[in-house]
Amino acid sequence: MNKVKGRLRVLSIQETYLDIVADQLEDIFGDQIEVLGTTLQELTMETITEGEMVVLSKDILKGITSPFIPESCQVIVAKREVNVAGTREIANVPIGQKILVINDTYEHACEAAESLKQIFYGQEYIAYNPIHAIPDQIDHIVTPGECESVPGQFLNVIDIGPRTLDFNTVLEVSKQLDLLYDQRSLMNRFFKSQITLADRHRFEMTNEQKGQLVMDQVSQYPKAAHLSEQEIDEIGEKIEEHGFLEESLAILAIYEEGKRNFKSFGRVKVKVKLLEKDIRLSDQQLRLRLEVMQELGLVHARQGRGGTKLLERGEEFLHYHMNR
Known part of the structure; x- marks a missing residue:
């Protein structure tokens, strides 16, 4: 008889950060616990x-979330650090350089x-403070995934x-559960999770560049033109x-x-939501499906807070199959 997995719930304001933390915890502890993620907006x-x-x-978040958390639940606050697996370029920077660090907030x-x-x-x-002038003679800009916050x-960069x-947060989770x-x-799993997240970020950056090329191609299609039945069949065959x-x-x-509903998922x-449809996908499996659909011009898989956008071709393709 299989042992029932414990449950770990991640609460976050931003869905982007929620994705990162939940994926990392699942990568480390997924064989023993079920990891769930909820934004503050979704919390009931x-x-x-x-x-x-x-x-x-x-x-x-302690005060805001406390009315929603049963007394029997253990609560810890996550601590973050730079992902060493993504810092290879910094390791190659000569000693004594002046580096401006830009994040989404001055605190971060x-x-x-x-x-x-x-x-x-x-x-x-x-640390870059947006209300102050940018210091002179900066050699490099470093940002932890916040290129949108970097002046053009x-x-x-x-x-x-x-x-x-x-690692201390990961260690505390392990001890408490x-x-x-x-x-x-545990340390080996932690390092593996950092490598996985760094590789994913590089993949998403490359994929976003590909996505922009797809967007450029899609923008050249005549606005009034719809997908023909032949085009829909060809797209379906490529996915199949x-x-x-x-x-x-x-x-x-x-x-x-x-x-x-004007929401970004x-x-x-x-x-x-896929689980609600009895479809269980790993993060890697989901990324692969999005990559294929992006190459076909159905979605634009964007990095960061923008999330993935459904394109008109994707809507047409979906509606065709829904109405068959």
């Missing part, structure tokens, strides 16, 4: 059940700068990818070559729901 009195462990993305920029200082101590790090005139959970890992195994047409249609339907939310 029924969301969290007795006995779940709750990981808060920020300390300030300070945290990232301090984290970098502890790793690459031969550089001078300055800078070209020497190193994107090290989003910050991840620190009495998970059977020795510290060496990979063996996931029905899953792709389910994913398109989820993004259409989001578009209709991250991967965690999409996977939850």
Whole structure:
């Protein structure tokens, strides 16, 4: 008889950060616990059940979320650090360089700068404060996955990818849930999760560039033109070559729901909604399906807070199959 998995609930304000943390925890602990992610906007009195462990993305969420968390639930606050697996370019920077660290907020920029200082101590790090002038003679710009926050005139930008959970947070989760890992195994899983997230960020950056090319191609189609039945069949055949047409249609339907309700769904939310349809996909499987659909001009898989966008071709393709 299989042992019932414990449940760990991640609560976050931003869905982008929720995706990162939930994926990292699932990568580390997925064989022993079920990891669920919920944004503050989605939180209701029924969301969290007795006995779940709750990981808060920020300390300030304690007061806001406490009425929604049963007393039997253990609660910890996540701490973040720079993902070393994404810092190879910084390792190649000559000693003594002046590096401006840009994040989505000044507070987060300070945290990232301090984290970098502890790793690459031969550089001078300055946290970017948007209300002050940019310091003179900056050698490099470093951002943890927040290129949208970098002023456009800078070209020497190193994107090290989003910050991840620190090892102490992972260790605390393991201890609080009495998970059977020795510290060496846990450390190895932690490093693996960092490599996975760094690789995913590089993949998404490349995929976003491909997506922009697709968008440029799609924008050249005549506005009044609709997909012909032959084009729809060809798209379906290309997806079916990979063996996931029905899953792709389910994913398109989820993004259409989001578009209709003016919502942007991250991967965690999409996977939850797929589970409601009895479709269980790993993060890698979901990314593959999005990549194929992006190449076919059905979606634009964007990085960061923008999320994945359903394109008109995707809607037409979905509606054709829904109305068959």
